[in-house]
Amino acid sequence: MSGTAFDGLPPLREVIARHGLAARKSLGQNFLLDLNLTARIARVAGPLEGVSVVEIGPGPGGLTRALLAEGAARVIAVERDERCLAALAEIGERYPGRLQVIAGDALEIDPGAGLDGPARVIANLPYNIGTELFVRWMTPRRWPPWWESLTLMFQREVAERIVARPGTGAYGRLSVLAQWRARARIAFEVNPAAFTPPPKVTSAVVHVVPVEPVAQAEPKLLERVTAAAFGQRRKMLRQSLKTGFRDPLALLDAAGIDPTRRAETLAVEEFLLLARLAERIG
Helix, strand or coil: CCHHHCCCCCCHHHHHHHHCCCCCHHHCCCEECCHHHHHHHHHHCCCCECCEEEEECCCCCHHHHHHHHCCECEEEEEECCHHHHHHHHHHHHHCCCCEEEEECCHHHCCCCCCCCCCEEEEEECCCCCHHHHHHHHHCCCCCCCCEEEEEEEEEHHHHHHHHCCCCCCCCCHHHHHHHCCEEEEEEEEECHHHEECCCCCCEEEEEEEECCCCCCCCHHHHHHHHHHHHHCCCCEHHHHHHHCCCCHHHHHHHHCCCCCCEHHHCCHHHHHHHHHHHHHHC
């Protein structure tokens, strides 16, 4: 699709050439130039009319344009790369009052702070910060969170870890943190050829919706339990949990969990139980 097909703006290749926007590996950038694809990503989040959207790492604005064309009332775009700001400003001129660009590092900014209601996060996340942002969004103390859904592009391997079930090789820390109080699915995969420059791996779009927690736990303790358990996933829990806890055997005994089991065999509920017990056993 040419850029003029739905929003009257120039094709993305022309925008990139005019502003000298070669993707930088140091920023984890891989630009999406296919406006059919960016529109498809936007639609995974459902109808956007009247909705506030937060986008991280918009780059030259391919997904930003799709979000606005799909009817988003407001897009808050957080962009660290100052080279991209002029291209984003042109999109803002096409959609007056609907695009707010925040120049800065997404790891240092709380995009939910300025919202007057829930928002949907829709983003082709920079690969080098995607996992860290996801963990932050999944582990606030208050739930439901400030976001009402996440529609995120990840490397396929990361996407598979988010949706993996116990007993599988992909099951790990991200699986537990995601499935504790949210429902996650892979919407579709994206071929490397869709990006500029093409990454070495296939990507996937993940859609996450918050739900009632499976059980209660302190997020930081759950992070601590899962980090220790999966940090040495081939070892038995009695050994792997030593990296995070003084007396893992007492913790496992209190939970009724066989200390010879490995992390990938535990259900989400069992990790939550360990996190609750860790508050008093340590």
